[in-house]
Amino acid sequence: MNVLISGASIAGPVLAYWLARSGFEVTVVERAPMLRKTGGHAIDLFRPAMEISERMGVLERIEAHATGTTLLTINRPPSTRPAHIDYVKLIAAMSDRHVEIMRDDLSQIYYDAARHCAEFRFGDQITDIAEDGTVRFAGGTTERFDVIVGADGLHSGVRQLVFGEHVQESFLGGYLSVVSVPKALAYQRQMVGFYAPRRIAMVYTAEHLDDARAVFLFRPEQPLDYDHRDVVRQQRQLCSAFADLAPEVDAWLGEVEHTPAFYFDAITQLQMDTWSRGRVTLVGDAGYCPGPAVGGSTSLAVYGAYVLATEMARAGDDYGSAFANYERTMAAPVAGSRTLARINARTIVPGSPLGVKALVGGARVISLLPTGLTQSMARLNPKGVRLYDTMPLPA
Numbered sequence: 252m253n254v255l256i257s258g259a260s261i262a263g264p265v266l267a268y269w270l271a272r273s274g275f276e277v278t279v280v281e282r283a284p285m286l287r288k289t290g291g292h293a294i295d296l297f298r299p300a301m302e303i304s305e306r307m308g309v310l311e312r313i314e315a316h317a318t319g320t321t322l323l324t325i326n327r328p329p330s331t332r333p334a335h336i337d338y339v340k341l342i343a344a345m346s347d348r349h350v351e352i353m354r355d356d357l358s359q360i361y362y363d364a365a366r367h368c369a370e371f372r373f374g375d376q377i378t379d380i381a382e383d384g385t386v387r388f389a390g391g392t393t394e395r396f397d398v399i400v401g402a403d404g405l406h407s408g409v410r411q412l413v414f415g416e417h418v419q420e421s422f423l424g425g426y427l428s429v430v431s432v433p434k435a436l437a438y439q440r441q442m443v444g445f446y447a448p449r450r451i452a453m454v455y456t457a458e459h460l461d462d463a464r465a466v467f468l469f470r471p472e473q474p475l476d477y478d479h480r481d482v483v484r485q486q487r488q489l490c491s492a493f494a495d496l497a498p499e500v501d502a503w504l505g506e507v508e509h510t511p512a513f514y515f516d517a518i519t520q521l522q523m524d525t526w527s528r529g530r531v532t533l534v535g536d537a538g539y540c541p542g543p544a545v546g547g548s549t550s551l552a553v554y555g556a557y558v559l560a561t562e563m564a565r566a567g568d569d570y571g572s573a574f575a576n577y578e579r580t581m582a583a584p585v586a587g588s589r590t591l592a593r594i595n596a597r598t599i600v601p602g603s604p605l606g607v608k609a610l611v612g613g614a615r616v617i618s619l620l621p622t623g624l625t626q627s628m629a630r631l632n633p634k635g636v637r638l639y640d641t642m643p644l645p646a
């Protein structure tokens with residue numbers, strides 16, 4: 252069977268690796284001219300994604316690229332007394348197998364694992380998919396594939412071609428932006444944040460990075476008049492949302508216009524009941540993005556790619572039953588991640604000074620208590636912050 256995957260970021264290369272291992276002939280088409288290294292911030296890999304990476308033989312490399320953040324310093328202007336939080340203990344309460352890594356590094360590692368067993372074509376994209384699997388590419392060629400998988404993210408082209416424009420999306424009320432800034436603006440092993448109602452700005456770096464990343468999360472009173480392709484307008488909207496928060500934040504914003512890497516997206520959740528049609532299915536953000544930065548979308552993408560590859564390997568030519576089993580296995584994890592993301596979108600960026608105080612106070616308490624105790628407390632709610640650690644891995 253020959254399989255075409257659209258998108259070479261996280262879900263695409265993981266799926267390509269596992270399908271090729273099971274004897275499928277795999278082609279990956281990526282719209283960008285090369286692997287996208289256009290910014291993005293640190294993402295969390297939780298237990299199942301760690302185990303899948305271990306089975307791929309890339310866990311050591313992933314751990315070697317961990318951000319290594321150990322301290323979170325939170326400033327709440329106008330107060331001049333920052334709160335210091337043990338970041339390792341904070342994360343340990345959520346997961347007992349976890350790594351924080353830059354999205355770009357992770358994408359490169361998965362790509363390196365897959366590129367020897369699958370064909371990667373950069374700078375091209377699918378423009379049409381016929382029912383018999385005939386695919387037309389923007390580059391002018393036409394080819395037939397048995398199965399086509401959209402791993403092309405929140406704004407998936409495959410999803411638009413197969414399901415149309417009217418897929419239900421819910422805007423979770425916030426925006427995420429990541430800006431590359433000079434390394435001198437950050438501190439080694441420390442994330443420094445400025446918190447105010449409806450807006451949070453943070454900066455951090457990692458030893459192996461040449462730059463630092465400023466991360467902005469905000470929930471304006473009214474949704475922005477926003478276009479996900481209009482970068483200049485997004486940059487203006489970001490600067491106006493964070494004006495006058497703190498002089499340090501002004502310095503990060505001063506980099507926006509000439510930053511080499513800028514990421515901006517609305518925190519949007521996809522609400523599809525099914526993500527397969529005919530010989531086409533979706534994986535990762537393309538099918539079930541819980542919302543960037545709030546719902547563990549990267550771990551879910553790795554997990555989904557692995558489950559899909561497992562079901563396709565089991566079903567052989569019968570891709571219809573593979574897709575049905577894939578959707579059945581993913582139903583609970585996807586539903587759980589949607590709920591978690593909706594809660595996180597409200598709590599991570601509180602709407603009031605009291606909310607900010609409660610968030611920072613809660614983080615301080617977790618960082619002071621013994622990890623065993625906070626883990627036991629978190630385990631009381633398997634659908635809460637430990638959701639990902641409880642997802643079962645197929646054999």
Ligand SMILES: Cc1cc2nc3c(=O)[nH]c(=O)nc-3n(C[C@H](O)[C@H](O)[C@H](O)COP(=O)(O)OP(=O)(O)OC[C@H]3O[C@@H](n4cnc5c(N)ncnc54)[C@H](O)[C@@H]3O)c2cc1C
Nearest residue numbers: 258260261262282291292376403404408535536544548552
């Ligand atoms: C540059 C970038 C920066 C990001 N930064 C963050 C971040 O800071 N925080 C966060 O929470 N999430 C971020 N994300 C999203 C995060 O990577 C995903 O939520 C998650 O990892 C799931 O991965 P995915 O492979 O399903 O989708 P994505 O990582 O979104 O990857 C989709 C891939 O498909 C490609 N693509 C898109 N359209 C087409 C098309 N029509 N044809 C072919 N290829 C196409 C894209 O170029 C991309 O390589 C970022 C994504 C990208 C692409």
